[in-house]
Amino acid sequence: MSSWPEPDWLAPESFDEALRLRAERDDATVVAGGTFLAILMNQRMLTPTAFLSLQRVPGLDQIEVDERGLRLGALVTHRAVELSPVVRERWPALAQTFGVVASPRVRNQATVGGVLADADYASDPPAMLAALQARVVVQSVRGEREIPVEELIVGHYETTLEPNELIVGVVVPNGEARATYRKFRTRSHEDRPCVGVAAVRRPGALRIVVGAVAHRPQLFPELCDPDAAPEEIGRAYADAIEPIGDVRGSAAYRKRVIAVEVRRALEELAA
């Protein structure tokens, strides 16, 4: 007979302690806002024996701008990104993307680190962060490294984080860019996207990432010809992506929507 003891609740008060616990307790599930874990646990898809809570670790909830660009701490909430004056002014598409996630209740709780570590295919922010060429800063007891967002999320709920690593934050580079995020929903406004399109145009460069359609954000640099017609790129993305089907739409339907929404995103950038 299986017996489920109450899971341990590890609540370090410094980052070093958090890293040490992360290395010692590879059974611990890292929890920040808990919005995603709560769903998995309610569905009994996850039964952790221990939680490593980052809520008491100071300094991870900062939004800062330095010479490299924007730094969002791992514990910055979606709502904080959405409402941050500096993000709204200099990275408005990023503020917009975090602002279309679920409802204010969820956005007040869900964090930047959490949405990256979950690697949930149906989240909005990863596509936009990948389109903006953001890099995820991670640390372990052995040191720090940076991972481009599109290399962090490699599969359904699957990342390239090592078991002893923690996400510290994410760096969004400076540079002149026009960006937009189009969230296409098929059900409630509070739902996850059926198709999410993040598009960023920089001088002489274009980067389009489509989210929520496959196990990981979809980026095809070879199709992002800055001089091609929006319609052509939309069609090319639809052809290149092998979408999944779920309660928000079939694979065939998603293919059609990808073509339309990629085109519309590019038209928005051109306008």
Added chain:
Amino acid sequence: MIDARISGRVTYSQDVELDGMLHARILRSPYPHARVRSIDASAVSGVVITRDDIRGYGRYGPQIQDSTVLAIDRALYAGDPVAAVAAPTRAEATEALYAIEVDYEELPASYDPVEAAQPGARLVHETAAVSENDAAYFDMRPQPGTNVCHRFRIRHGRDPEELWSSCDAVIDRTFRVAGAQHAMMEPHASVARWSGDRLEVWTGTQTPFNLRGELARIFDLPQESVRVVCPPMGGAFGAKTFVRLEAIVAALARKAGRPVKAVLDRDEEWQTLNRHPAVIRVQLGARADGTLVACRMWCWADTGAYADCGPGVAQKMGFAGPGPYRWEHAWVDSDCVYTNLPPNGAFRGYGQMQSTWARELAVDLLADELGIDPLELRLQNVLREGDRYVTGEELHDVHYAECLKAAAHAVRWDEGRRGKGLAALMKGMQTPSRAEIVVEVDDEGYAIRCATAEMGQGARRTISLLAAEELGVDVSRIRFPDPDTDVVPYDTRTTSSRSTYVMGEAVREAVRDLKASGGRRGHGKMEIPGGLDPDTGQGVASHHWHQGAAAAEVALDEETGAIEVRRLHTSIYAGRVVNRAGAELQNEGSMIMGLGTALFEAIDFADGQVVNANLSDYEIAAFADLPGELTHDLIEREGAEIHGLGETALPPVPAAIGNALGSLGVHVTELPMTPETVLGAVDARTAVKVP
């Protein structure tokens, strides 16, 4: 003062605490259909019940006696309770479930009501007996040797089949509606306690007296030995009717010798009671001048593995099907069909949303075919004062034309109708039925003894307001304790938007009785007679009818099929409004629920399993989903009877939105109208003629 519901001071069923109380969890079949070969619960440390404990208990079911406290030989749906445990804490009870070993033999299962209704289809139940309680208030017509547990028919005029050749326009279309979850905030919760042969139950229920009768039957007790107390509910919408968890907690409590409480997890709601998926085929015929000639409908209401009140749902789906029009001929066959899905039962609108969806879309198709404006076609044929409905009953206080005109006006129908749609609704109220109430005077004021259940609809306030008005006192002097079947007089149940009218009449009589007697207690009673013959549909379907119309204006994204509802309006006949704030909230709540049904609410099944049994994968309408304009009228008439408002504004909403799409040449037949469904209809579109 802050409302007790906001400050958290309301005691809901799940807050009831009794000395020595244990907490229950239910073990459910993982298979949609399986023979239960063996159950080994010997490793459970706690109180457990399996089929061996309940074999001796009576079968139950409000209309068909097809249910047992737990599955005996076969589990009939994925989620069918097979065992239950009680332990000092909920966590221990949950853990104990894993100690029960059940050996199943999986069996073939049925999920399609049309296929399951065919002769020769595999039977979900081998036998079914009609129930003998007042929830079986009409004659049941189970079709022996089939999965049809009730067939209701209307035979008004000639067989329409003989008339199509004489019509100038004929429509024949089949419509489908997905299942839905009530998704009330408060899940099901029940507590049971035995004292010798006396059973007491605290439970959120809309049907305290039906429940008392069923529990008495299950445990073979006199009705007076069962006490049902009904705390306020955090929403119900039809889900908290008849026996839900009560039989299981009572059987556990009896075995444990201690009180037992059960509170469902959210995902268990999808395994407990849902709304009937339905398939409806409609044929309509008219003459070139717009005169409606004949209506033929076949409804298949998928009631899942247990009938519950599905026969009643199928009957109302059928008798409201022809709608508020002067049909010379109308034939309806409405079948309540068993499948191996979770049980389906009462849901706000009670079958009438499904048939309104089908008929009102077909009426617009007929208008297109005739080249007549859909509003004009409706007004030309709509039922009016003194007309007889297809059931033969004479109608009075008839306002369909007024409702339709008001709804059309709200969307500026006369300025062009592209992107706009209308739908009319007629909805029955539980008939026959009976309500009794007692008003007592004491030193603190007045106390109301009444079985009407408070589920957030404001019934206590409304009935108290009516009593205060009749007494000539301020409403603050009136108390309305929780219904308790030991104390309150009989009432049929809190369903079908009947309580404000029926109990309202009774409370006024009780106050008059109190005043006339000069004593400390007044008794009032209201009885409404009627009923239909199930083979011809003739008689009195509804003492009076709930009448309304909806209008919608939409914008369509033709490349993705996404629709934006820009404006939604309902015009609802209220007769007389008692509690205006409450009445307005009922209309708005119904419209918002209708919007979810229209656009995206659907239970997704894969091989009989619900795949979206949580409020992340199953979406309900949020504030951000509301149309730019969401408005409604409460139409009143001096001296009129009160018309209940709990549901009326829901059923016409999906059809109005569907017809708005139809005005763009996009003809959907399925609910919900997801973008993918709509895009399919855009692909199939032919020429558009709408001005």
